[in-house]
Amino acid sequence: MGRLRHKLLRPLLARLLMEVTPMAHEQFKSCIDACVRCAEECAHCGEACLSEADVSMMAECIRLDRDCAHICWTAAAFMSRGSRFAADICRVCAEVCDACGDECAKHEQDHCQKCAEVCHACADECRRMADVAA
Amino acid sequence: MGRLRHKLLRPLLARLLMEVTPMAHEQFKSCIDACVRCAEECAHCGEACLSEADVSMMAECIRLDRDCAHICWTAAAFMSRGSRFAADICRVCAEVCDACGDECAKHEQDHCQKCAEVCHACADECRRMADVAA
Amino acid sequence: MGRLRHKLLRPLLARLLMEVTPMAHEQFKSCIDACVRCAEECAHCGEACLSEADVSMMAECIRLDRDCAHICWTAAAFMSRGSRFAADICRVCAEVCDACGDECAKHEQDHCQKCAEVCHACADECRRMADVAA
Amino acid sequence: MGRLRHKLLRPLLARLLMEVTPMAHEQFKSCIDACVRCAEECAHCGEACLSEADVSMMAECIRLDRDCAHICWTAAAFMSRGSRFAADICRVCAEVCDACGDECAKHEQDHCQKCAEVCHACADECRRMADVAA
Numbered sequence: 001m002g003r004l005r006h007k008l009l010r011p012l013l014a015r016l017l018m019e020v021t022p023m024a025h026e027q028f029k030s031c032i033d034a035c036v037r038c039a040e041e042c043a044h045c046g047e048a049c050l051s052e053a054d055v056s057m058m059a060e061c062i063r064l065d066r067d068c069a070h071i072c073w074t075a076a077a078f079m080s081r082g083s084r085f086a087a088d089i090c091r092v093c094a095e096v097c098d099a100c101g102d103e104c105a106k107h108e109q110d111h112c113q114k115c116a117e118v119c120h121a122c123a124d125e126c127r128r129m130a131d132v133a134a
Numbered sequence: 135m136g137r138l139r140h141k142l143l144r145p146l147l148a149r150l151l152m153e154v155t156p157m158a159h160e161q162f163k164s165c166i167d168a169c170v171r172c173a174e175e176c177a178h179c180g181e182a183c184l185s186e187a188d189v190s191m192m193a194e195c196i197r198l199d200r201d202c203a204h205i206c207w208t209a210a211a212f213m214s215r216g217s218r219f220a221a222d223i224c225r226v227c228a229e230v231c232d233a234c235g236d237e238c239a240k241h242e243q244d245h246c247q248k249c250a251e252v253c254h255a256c257a258d259e260c261r262r263m264a265d266v267a268a
Numbered sequence: 269m270g271r272l273r274h275k276l277l278r279p280l281l282a283r284l285l286m287e288v289t290p291m292a293h294e295q296f297k298s299c300i301d302a303c304v305r306c307a308e309e310c311a312h313c314g315e316a317c318l319s320e321a322d323v324s325m326m327a328e329c330i331r332l333d334r335d336c337a338h339i340c341w342t343a344a345a346f347m348s349r350g351s352r353f354a355a356d357i358c359r360v361c362a363e364v365c366d367a368c369g370d371e372c373a374k375h376e377q378d379h380c381q382k383c384a385e386v387c388h389a390c391a392d393e394c395r396r397m398a399d400v401a402a
Numbered sequence: 403m404g405r406l407r408h409k410l411l412r413p414l415l416a417r418l419l420m421e422v423t424p425m426a427h428e429q430f431k432s433c434i435d436a437c438v439r440c441a442e443e444c445a446h447c448g449e450a451c452l453s454e455a456d457v458s459m460m461a462e463c464i465r466l467d468r469d470c471a472h473i474c475w476t477a478a479a480f481m482s483r484g485s486r487f488a489a490d491i492c493r494v495c496a497e498v499c500d501a502c503g504d505e506c507a508k509h510e511q512d513h514c515q516k517c518a519e520v521c522h523a524c525a526d527e528c529r530r531m532a533d534v535a536a
Contacts, residue, residue, distance in 0.1 A: 039348065067351075069215050071223075089226060092223060095219070095222060196330070200334065216446075352469075363487070
């Protein structure tokens with residue numbers, strides 16, 4: 001029963017949050033921006049990894065950059081249309097961002113170090129968003 | 135510690151499942167097919183809803199069809215590249231499919247009834263996939 | 269033969285443009301930003317259209333908002349990874365943006381008027397990008 | 403004037419083709435299936451390329467697999483909702499498929515040879531679709 005009420009109220013509140021309170025809209029906006037920024041950085045990093053002398057060493061980075069960019073664009077799309085599932089997507093997005101950031105942090109290339117920073121920042125934004133809307 | 139081991143082992147096992155055992159690959163394949171089928175049905179239903187005489191009554195259905203098609207295409211893409219996050223996406227996908235199926239089931243139009251059935255079947259496949267890979 | 273050379277040179281030049289000249293990178297960046305902004309605005313407009321009293325009147329607008337948001341996110345993704353097909357996608361994107369902007373311009377709601385403006389601006393950016401990279 | 407009429411009639415005819423004649427619907431269905439199949443194969447090939455001993459040699463293949471999978475999923479989505487821009491997306495999709503198929507054909511690995519075949523078949527389907535709907 002508590003779970004049912006939770007299930008019915010959550011999307012309603014998320015919608016209200018976005019439409020009614022300016023602060024909440026700001027929260028969405030800030031998370032969309034973080035996701036777009038992260039998607040761009042991962043795309044750039046993945047491309048740069050493919051041009052490294054030793055690509056084999058970067059294979060896991062390339063995989064995670066690809067997944068991370070994909071889920072970030074998806075999260076941005078769900079948030080931008082105020083979907084009731086935005087928080088669920090952001091929760092997964094935070095996990096992917098952290099995994100990608102952790103992998104990137106292991107490589108000393110500039111594009112990886114930069115990407116690690118942006119990924120971790122995006123993970124934080126996504127978690128905040130998911131908590132506010134949950 | 136248990137959680138950490140879980141976190142490290144899960145993606146590894148998911149990858150192994152897909153690459154090594156034919157049954158598991160079949161499981162992936164079957165879930166990808168269900169997601170593609172569901173995405174197509176939701177796209178068709180959403181389009182048909184927009185052409186109904188009373189579109190206002192179908193607004194929530196159109197919203198959910200759109201979200202459901204989007205997450206289904208996304209889940210199919212993550213599974214098809216054997217991403218370690220496939221199970222996480224499938225878990226969210228199952229929730230969206232159920233919500234979309236429940237909404238569609240309320241409307242008597244053929245396209246909605248058909249879509250409800252396909253959505254619930256896809257939710258089942260996604261949950262199975264997420265459980266196997268988790 | 270001219271066509272063959274064109275086909276071989278185009279992607280190379282697009283890549284060079286992005287990587288070598290700062291102005292060209294700026295061009296990409298500006299077009300990515302326009303696409304992201306347009307995708308967000310179309311998502312917002314489509315959602316607002318679904319909440320209008322007379323949704324039937326907005327059906328075509330909802331369809332185009334959905335297509336336009338989709339192709340804009342796609343174009344942004346292709347550009348952000350410096351894909352050799354970025355210009356081709358941008359050319360299609362410009363057509364979709366113009367169609368969406370023209371439809372939105374017919375409706376007096378604020379969200380449609382705003383969306384029309386953003387769509388036409390994005391169409392211009394995409395055409396410029398496609399011409400530079402072609 | 404001829405161009406204007408062309409522009410107005412094309413989407414109308416594409417819609418009619420899909421909704422009215424069963425053959426045309428079959429045509430769409432067959433092209434959607436080809437795109438989904440190609441997206442899956444490119445995802446598989448790209449992943450296998452990343453696990454090769456010499457990844458550097460496969461860099462261009464990985465890039466094209468990624469672009470090809472992306473545009474194929476996108477084309478499938480546009481066709482499945484009967485979008486008036488389906489033909490335009492399919493035209494670009496055919497180009498990307500051909501480029502990816504040509505690159506894959508250069509590598510002797512099974513996954514590349516298989517992918518080359520599927521890509522070229524999808525390019526043919528997309529061109530047929532674009533011509534029918536144009």
